[in-house]
Amino acid sequence: MAYDELLADRIRQHLKDKHTHFTELKMMGGLCFKVDDKMLCGLHIDKKYGDSLLMARIGVDTYEKELKKPECLPMDFTGRPMKGYIFITPEGIDNDDNLAYWLDLCLDFNPLANTSKPKKNKNQ
Numbered sequence: 001m002a003y004d005e006l007l008a009d010r011i012r013q014h015l016k017d018k019h020t021h022f023t024e025l026k027m028m029g030g031l032c033f034k035v036d037d038k039m040l041c042g043l044h045i046d047k048k049y050g051d052s053l054l055m056a057r058i059g060v061d062t063y064e065k066e067l068k069k070p071e072c073l074p075m076d077f078t079g080r081p082m083k084g085y086i087f088i089t090p091e092g093i094d095n096d097d098n099l100a101y102w103l104d105l106c107l108d109f110n111p112l113a114n115t116s117k118p119k120k121n122k123n124q
Contacts, residue, residue, distance in 0.1 A: 002029035003043035004052035010096065011041065014103050030055075038113045040106045046087065049073070053087040056102050059109040060084045066105070084109075 008031055015022045015033070022040065025032040030044035042055040055075055058066060060083050066072055071092025074081035093099045 002045060003031050007052060007054070007093065007099075008043055010099055011043075011103065014096075014100055018107065020107065035107070035110050036115075038110055038115050040110055041103065049087075049089065051090055053089060054093050054099075054102060056086050056088055056106050057084060057109060057113060058086060058102075058105045059112060062105060062109065 011033060012022075015035075020035060023034045023037075025034060028044070030042055032042040033040045039057050041057060044053060044055060045051065046053050053073070063084050063086065067074060067086060069092070071089045073087040073089065075085035075087050076082070088102055093102060
C-alpha cells in the first residue's frame with residue numbers, strides 16, 4: 001500500500017463533515033485531494049522518513065510559522081522545498097482534532113490558491 005488508507009478515510013470524513021465537495025486523484029503511489037480543481041492536500045509515504053505523511057497546501061503566508069512546529073517538514077520531492085507546501089508527520093495528525101487543524105488550514109488557503117493550467121496535448 002502506497003499511502004495510509006485509514007488516514008485517507010479520516011480526511012474524507014472531515015471534508016464530508018464540512019460539506020466540502022472534493023475529488024481524489026491517485027498519483028505516484030500517493031493520493032491527492034482536490035477542492036475546486038485545486039490541490040488541497042495529499043498522502044504519500046516518504047522514503048527518507050519511512051512513514052505516511054500528510055502533504056498540506058497552506059500557502060506562503062502561513063508556511064514559515066507552521067514549519068517551526070516539530071511535526072512539520074518542508075515538502076521537497078526534488079531536494080528543493082516548495083514554499084506554501086509542508087509535510088506533517090504522523091505525530092501531527094494522531095487524533096481527529098490535530099488532523100482537522102491541518103485540513104482547515106488547507107481549506108482556508110484553497111480559495112486563494114491558483115489553479116494549475118491544463119497541459120497541452122503534444123499532438124495538437
